[in-house]
Amino acid sequence: MVDESEAASSPGKRGEAGGSTSGTSSKLAEFYTGLPGNKRAAPPVFPPSVHDLLRQKETYIPDPGLKSAVNVALLLGLPLLLTGPPGSGKTRLAYALAGELGLGDPLEVVVKSDATSRDLLYDFDELGRFQDAQASARNDDAGQEADTRPLSAYLRFRPLGQAILKAGGAMAELETLEGHAFIGRHSHEPHQYFKDIAPGLFLEQPAPTVSLVLIDELDKAPRDLPNDLLRELEDMTFEIRELGLRIRVPRDKDTNIPGTRPIVVITSNAERSLPEPFLRRVAFYDIPYPDAKALARMVELRFAELRGSTAVSAGVSLFHEIWKKFPPGERRPGTAEFLAWFSYLHLHGLGSDKKLPEDMPQAVRDSLALLVKGKETQDILTRQIDGLLKPKTEASPE
DSSP states (O other): OOOGGGGOOOGGGSOOBTTBOTTOHHHHTTSOOOOTTOOOSSOOOOOOOHHHHHTSGGGOOOOHHHHHHHHHHHHHTOOEEEEOSTTSSHHHHHHHHHHHTTOOSOEEEEOOTTOOGGGGTEEEOHHHHHHHHHHTTSSSHHHHHHHHOOGGGGEEEOHHHHHHHHHHOTTOBOEEOTTOOOOGGGTTOOOOBHHHHOGGGGSSOOSOOOOEEEEEOGGGSOTTHHHHTHHHHHHOEEEETTTTEEEEOOBOTTTOOBSOOOEEEEEOOOSSOOOHHHHTTSEEEEOOOOOHHHHHHHHHHHOGGGTTOHHHHHHHHHHHHHHHTSOTTSOOOOHHHHHHHHHHHHHTTTTGGGOOGGGOHHHHHHHHHHHOOSHHHHHHHHHHHHHHHHHHHTTSOO
8 A cells, every 4th residue: 555645755846947837837838949049048957757656656556456456476486477458557566566575676687688587687798808918927016906806896797696696695605516617817716605706795794695687578579588487596506607507596495495595577568479488477366448537546646736626627638538539559658658658747837726628738748758659540640639629728728
């Protein structure tokens, strides 16, 4: 349950635009005037990005099914796979969950089309290592530094790798891969504990800790990547072959179960199906598009001063009317776009002195840039928006 007292921050009060706050739409529109030769004496103060504000946990309201799916995944220690239309709140759920559980921001990785499972775990700078090997033959300070640089200096842990290391804790013991030996100048590098290869991860908390990992847009990955992750996700272990080491979260001697494991949230836009072996090992939920009541609740959590205001219901109603006007097959705006759209109208006075959307037709027309991402549809809706506002616009012009 979201604590309404934590929703006091209001974008309508968070910054000035050209010396004006949210109630003055004429100056808010003048960040850029387009007038030849016009130049400010100093840069304006811009408000925070709406994307940053959307990640605040106070704005997220899960439906009952999503809340149940999250609890099932947490109770059983399973990754949670989320699908749903773009903008439905898949990514924001991870931030809301991490915030409520006191875990800080999620460790987030956006999957790319050429990603491998190693890309989610760690990077090893092969080029840097090669350059140091060449430089080590020189008889100067740079050559000496390159010659003595440890292998772990070329290692960088990625989000899932960081989470597994943190689950083990600083003093978890490393394992040596069979048949692997450090050759030449690296034979003197004894790596015994997790902290030896990732000291920066344990500066604040050396004990085993729970992290939340967000693996975003897994459906973009090559077909084999989800299955390749099964061992890491289930056994909390992975190998660093460049160092001849295995990372393994310590297990209980009696149950053989890892003492700590990260929470893993995975999102997919369902652009292509995921492998069956992977799907059998996750909890799943498809996030539906929120109804009018849920959208209004989200707005009221972001804009505390608008709770119970007619402006909220009027804005939600207009958004739904615009949403229904999209041609069949055209991608409709999601929740994130709705909140950005409402934020824009609020910055232009929506809700101030009982101002409603019909009182600001030009701002509504301009706001279509946030909802429509195609010229043809934007032209159609620009012509139709006057019809949606016309009955009230005639009585109360802007």
